[in-house]
Amino acid sequence: MTVTPTRAVGTDFDRVEAAEKVTGTARYAYEHAPDRDTVYAVPVQSVIARGEVVNVDTDGALTLPGVIAAVWHGNAPRLGPADDPELALFQSRRVAYRGQLVAGVIAETLETAREAARRLRVEYAQEPHDVVLRVDHPKMYKPSKVNPAYPTDTEYGDPDAALEKAAVTVDLTYSTPAEHNNPMEPHATVAVWENDGLVVYDSNQGSSAVRDTLAGLFGLPPDAVRVIAPHVGGGFGSKGTPRPGVVLAALAAKVTGRAVKVTMTRQQMFALVGYRTPIIQRVRLGADEDGTLRAIVHDAFEQTSTVQEFAEQTTTPTRIMYAAPNRRTTHRLAPLDVPTPSWMRAPGECPGMFALESAMDELAIACGVDPIELRIRNEPETDPESGLPFSSRNLVACLREGAARFGWADRDPAPGVRREGRRLVGTGVAAATYPAYRLPSRATARAEPDGGFTVRIAAADIGTGARTALTQIAADALRTAPERVRVEVGDSALPTASLAGGSSGTASWGTAVVRACEALLRELDRYGGRRPQEAAADTTAEVEAAERLSRHAFGAQFAEVGVDVDTGEVRVSRLLGVFGVGRVINPKTARSQFIGGMTMGLGMALMEEGVMDVEFGDYLNHDFAQYHIPACADVPDIEVHWVDEVDDRLNPMGSKGIGEIGIVGTAAAVANAVHHATGVRVRDLPIRLDRLVG
Numbered sequence: 001m002t003v004t005p006t007r008a009v010g011t012d013f014d015r016v017e018a019a020e021k022v023t024g025t026a027r028y029a030y031e032h033a034p035d036r037d038t039v040y041a042v043p044v045q046s047v048i049a050r051g052e053v054v055n056v057d058t059d060g061a062l063t064l065p066g067v068i069a070a071v072w073h074g075n076a077p078r079l080g081p082a083d084d085p086e087l088a089l090f091q092s093r094r095v096a097y098r099g100q101l102v103a104g105v106i107a108e109t110l111e112t113a114r115e116a117a118r119r120l121r122v123e124y125a126q127e128p129h130d131v132v133l134r135v136d137h138p139k140m141y142k143p144s145k146v147n148p149a150y151p152t153d154t155e156y157g158d159p160d161a162a163l164e165k166a167a168v169t170v171d172l173t174y175s176t177p178a179e180h181n182n183p184m185e186p187h188a189t190v191a192v193w194e195n196d197g198l199v200v201y202d203s204n205q206g207s208s209a210v211r212d213t214l215a216g217l218f219g220l221p222p223d224a225v226r227v228i229a230p231h232v233g234g235g236f237g238s239k240g241t242p243r244p245g246v247v248l249a250a251l252a253a254k255v256t257g258r259a260v261k262v263t264m265t266r267q268q269m270f271a272l273v274g275y276r277t278p279i280i281q282r283v284r285l286g287a288d289e290d291g292t293l294r295a296i297v298h299d300a301f302e303q304t305s306t307v308q309e310f311a312e313q314t315t316t317p318t319r320i321m322y323a324a325p326n327r328r329t330t331h332r333l334a335p336l337d338v339p340t341p342s343w344m345r346a347p348g349e350c351p352g353m354f355a356l357e358s359a360m361d362e363l364a365i366a367c368g369v370d371p372i373e374l375r376i377r378n379e380p381e382t383d384p385e386s387g388l389p390f391s392s393r394n395l396v397a398c399l400r401e402g403a404a405r406f407g408w409a410d411r412d413p414a415p416g417v418r419r420e421g422r423r424l425v426g427t428g429v430a431a432a433t434y435p436a437y438r439l440p441s442r443a444t445a446r447a448e449p450d451g452g453f454t455v456r457i458a459a460a461d462i463g464t465g466a467r468t469a470l471t472q473i474a475a476d477a478l479r480t481a482p483e484r485v486r487v488e489v490g491d492s493a494l495p496t497a498s499l500a501g502g503s504s505g506t507a508s509w510g511t512a513v514v515r516a517c518e519a520l521l522r523e524l525d526r527y528g529g530r531r532p533q534e535a536a537a538d539t540t541a542e543v544e545a546a547e548r549l550s551r552h553a554f555g556a557q558f559a560e561v562g563v564d565v566d567t568g569e570v571r572v573s574r575l576l577g578v579f580g581v582g583r584v585i586n587p588k589t590a591r592s593q594f595i596g597g598m599t600m601g602l603g604m605a606l607m608e609e610g611v612m613d614v615e616f617g618d619y620l621n622h623d624f625a626q627y628h629i630p631a632c633a634d635v636p637d638i639e640v641h642w643v644d645e646v647d648d649r650l651n652p653m654g655s656k657g658i659g660e661i662g663i664v665g666t667a668a669a670v671a672n673a674v675h676h677a678t679g680v681r682v683r684d685l686p687i688r689l690d691r692l693v694g
Contacts, residue, residue, distance in 0.1 A: 008472035008482045009653065012588040015468045016487070017231070017461075026231045030188035030263050032201035038190070038259045039068060041252040042113040043245070043268065044103035044120050049129035049617025050337040052093040053102050057121035061105055066112040069255050070120060072103040077254060079217045079247075085307050086340060087217060089247045095124065096307045097339045098618040099271025101244050106252045106260065129337040131617045133278050133303040137334040140301065146313040146331050147347060148502075154319060154385055157326030159286075162295035166286025170362050174283065174355040175684045178610030178619065179276040181344050182629060184463075185233025186266060187273055191249035192259040197224035202246050203232050205239040206499025208458045211492035213242045214250060227492040232462040236600075237343030238273040239462070240501040245272065270622035274342025275610065277302045277312055281355040286326075291369040293324035293378045298356065304333045305340040312341065313348030317433050317664075318356050320552060323380035337617055343501060345600060346660035349434050350667075354604075357430035357668035358683065361675070365413075371429050371672070372399050372408065372556075383550035392647040394580030395431055395554040401643055402429070402556040402578040416679035423562035423571075426677025432665030436507065436551035436582070436656040439498035440540035443512035445474065445520040447533055452484045455516065458494040459509040464659055465589035466505055472585055473510045473653060477517035487513075495536065503553075503657020506585060507650065512539045514652040547649055553656040555579035557598065557665040559673040568692035570674055572602055574637040575666065582647045582656035590658050594640040597662020603630045604663070605670035609686050 020026035046053075058070040076090035089101060102122055107113035143152055163169055190201040198218060204210050207227040215222045232239065249262040264272060279302050286295035300314035315329035344350075364371040376396050382389050403409065411427055412418065418425045443457040455474045461467045467487050475482040488494060498508045515537035523533040558576040563569070575598050584590045607628040610619040621627045640662075647654050667685060674692070675681045682691045 008475040009585050010583065013468055013472050013482060013586055015465055015589070016471050017467055028185055028231050028233055029190060029201045029203040029229065030261060032190045034190065034192045034259045036192065036259050038261055039106055039108055039256060040110040040113045041104050041106045041248055041260050041262045042117040043101045043248055044105065044117050044122065045268065045271065046095045046098055046100045046102045048095055048124050048126045049098040049131060051095050051124050051126040053095060053122060054125050055123040056103055060119035060121060061116035064112060064116050064119065066108040067116045068106045068108065070103060070105050071251060071255055077251060080219050082217055084241065086244055087213065087242060087247050089244055089251060096305060097337055098616060099339060101248065101272070104248050104252055106256055129617045131336050131338050131612055132614060133280065133301065133334055133336065135280055135301050140332050140334045143309060143311040143331065143333050146311040146316065150313050150316050153330045155328040156385060159295045159297050159326040159328045162326035163284055163286040163297065166294050167289045168363065168366050169284065169286045170359055170366055171284045172359050172362060172683060174281045174358060176279050176351045176354060177685065178278045179344060179604060179608045180270050180610055180627060181236045181238035181273060181275060182269070183234030183236055183238065186264045186269055187239065187243055187245045188263040189246045189249035190259060190261050191253040193253050197226070198250055199226045200246060200250060201228050203239060204229050204242070205235045205460050205462055205501055207460065207490060207492040208496045209499050210242045210246060214246070217247060218250065225492070228490065229460060230490040232460060235462045235500065236345045237347065237501060240343050240499055243273050266624065267622045270619055271339050274340065274344070276344035276347065276351065277341035279312065279314055279351050281314065283355050283359040285359055285363045287363060287367060289367060291364065291367040291374045291377050293322055295326040296322065296324045297328045299330045300352070301332050303336045303338060303341065305338055306335050308340045309333070310341045314352040317349045317352045319385045320383050320550060321356065321431065321433060322378040323384055327384065345597065346434060346663050349664045353430070353432060353664050354667045354685065357665060358671055361428065361672040362681070370413065372403055375399060375431055386550060388548055388550040391436070391549040391551045391649045392580070392582070392645055393552070393554060394643050394645050395556070397643045398554055398556040398578040398580050399431070401641065402558050402576055405578070405641065406558040406576050415676050420562065422564055422566065424565055424677040425560065425562050426673045426675065427558065427560045428669045428672025428676055429556065429558050430665035430668035430672060432555040432557055432661050434503055434553050434657065434661040434664060436553055436650055437502045437504035438507040438511060438543055438651055439504050440543045441497040441508045441512040442495035442536065442538045443509070443516040444495055444534055444536045445516040447520060447524060452486065453478055453480065454486045454488065455513055456488045456494045457509050457512060458492055458497040459489040459505060460500040461489055462500050464593060465586060466500065468589060469506050469585045470509060470513055474513050474517055477514045478521065503659045503661065506655055507657060510653050510655065511542065511651045512537050515539060549649060551650060553579065553581045553661050555661050555665060557669040559669040561670060561673040561677055563674060563677045563692065568689040570606055570687055572634070572670060575602065576639045577662060579642045579661060580645045581642055581658050581661065582645050582650060583654040584642060585653060585655055591640050593658050594662040595638050597660060598638055598666045599630050599635050601663040601666025602635060602670060604685060605667040606686050
């Protein structure tokens with residue numbers, strides 16, 4: 001379908017829920033209170049990293065006035081099978097990591113429940129634990145696939161021989177620490193059983209998926225479970241799949257017959273909602289003297305838990321970024337006594353591109369070639385591994401546009417020579433990429449008697465502006481004004497939708513909305529518009545039959561930093577991102593998404609680090625006092641632009657996802673700028689003071 005000019009898509013349309021949010025009438029999960037007495041459940045976490053629960057003494061908790069019940073593996077209702085064993089709450093004595101839920105206490109007030117949880121006495125049979133990731137771990141293995149379903153390893157040509165023959169080589173190891181999702185709204189659920197079914201108000205990235213999971217656990221048909229999430233205060237991937245909190249709420253509601261509220265504290269979220277695995281990466285590049293790549297080898301070593309396998313797709317972006325006839329990418333996993341890693345904004349691409357783009361910077365220096373020119377020189381005509389044509393690829397345009405806006409032409413490549421007062425100043429660049437996914441979804445569109453329209457889809461607006469983008473898309477498909485369109489999302493009772501993840505939301509849900517609106521217009525034409533009609537669309541067949549193309553967004557990110565010559569303190573004075581992301585649905589909300597991603601990338605570069613206590617097997621810094629994320633003072637100047645890109649083979653809107661690509665290249669750009677400023681190459685994130693002055 002050819003993309004044609006429209007009225008609403010492409011304009012700075014204000015968020016449709018803006019008034020609700022600024023006036024405080026937008027209710028989030030924990031703020032819902034069903035029409036019955038509500039009680040509170042507080043989780044009890046394991047204090048050992050490996051072993052078994054021998055006994056739970058509930059006497060001290062149950063004698064506290066206001067305490068209703070304590071639930072643990074000795075008395076919990078039996079649950080059905082779960083794809084994620086972590087959701088089989090209180091079904092086993094085994095403890096697989098420190099912080100795992102071993103019990104729950106329910107009371108009339110939150111304060112009482114917290115005190116009762118403190119009084120609960122859990123007896124353990126502790127076993128030696130193993131929580132340290134290392135390349136030579138004896139249990140390191142090759143997983144069958146990496147997230148979501150990519151081949152674990154790929155190899156083309158003879159990369160080892162090509163490296164031996166290459167005129168210039170770099171062989172480098174990079175590492176990134178555990179990083180933890182910290183959305184503004186913590187994970188929270190209100191659960192109530194009524195009319196032989198279950199209703200939950202839950203903070204999540206996909207009500208349909210939560211419904212299906214709970215139905216399986218509690219032996220219910222899916223239509224007996226309703227999951228409501230009209231407003232969600234961020235997720236970053238941590239709310240992409242159901243977590244133990246929602247199961248605890250449903251279990252506690254079943255045990256008590258009351259409506260139950262559960263919320264995770266900030267500290268609990270560091271163990272229970274997923275995190276980015278620490279990763280050790282080895283990157284080897286072989287090139288001619290002019291920087292033309294002859295070989296790329298990228299190996300990733302990660303951790304998973306003993307409960308559930310999660311293999312981050314760290315080296316997959318290397319498979320499509322640069323032309324080289326000889327190439328190999330691999331992933332290996334070590335199962336440790338730790339919580340299960342999971343999705344965190346741009347999983348795979350974010351840490352993988354930090355290593356690749358840092359290595360490209362080091363290769364550029366070794367070859368004496370400008371870093372932008374090196375990337376342009378190795379631009380592929382087609383996908384380097386699949387051979388498929390790109391639906392569109394504007395990396396070169398992003399690099400050139402960014403260079404012009406950033407003032408790159410005036411850059412002296414010599415490191416450690418520019419000074420402003422006490423600060424050494426440097427600049428860096430990195431490329432970014434992220435796949436353009438589209439998943440099957442369903443939607444309905446209805447013409448109302450008042451002349452307006454209602455569009456329904458179980459999409460999730462996690463703060464990204466999904467409601468607003470879908471309103472614009474629907475308005476154009478219906479050939480009407482956005483003010484006449486009402487979009488309903490965030491409820492599993494609506495037509496089933498894919499989750500908000502992988503930057504796939506707008507492409508997936510927008511396709512379903514467009515098709516439902518087109519079907520409605522056909523119905524209205526058929527009846528002469530004389531009566532309200534509703535039409536539905538299911539995009540499964542359309543998505544599965546899509547043309548085989550390499551579908552990716554691309555971008556270029558630039559950073560300027562100042563490094564204090566005495567303390568080693570790094571301050572980012574400006575960031576610039578230029579992106580090729582197809583058609584931008586709403587420039588206002590898109591710019592906000594890019595800035596958010598780049599801010600998070602700045603935190604990855606300089607601040608975020610989960611520090612493991614080897615003795616106790618737990619992350620020490622599990623609060624905002626010690627786990628640092630950027631504040632306003634850390635982000636003085638972030639500028640975002642995008643190039644004109646028409647890609648009419650992606651979806652009816654011609655759009656690509658934007659929620660994650662903003663983070664992808666930022667950390668490498670900052671690290672490359674720090675090297676340019678100081679001459680010191682930091683290959684282990686974050687770039688702490690001691691790594692510069694030690």
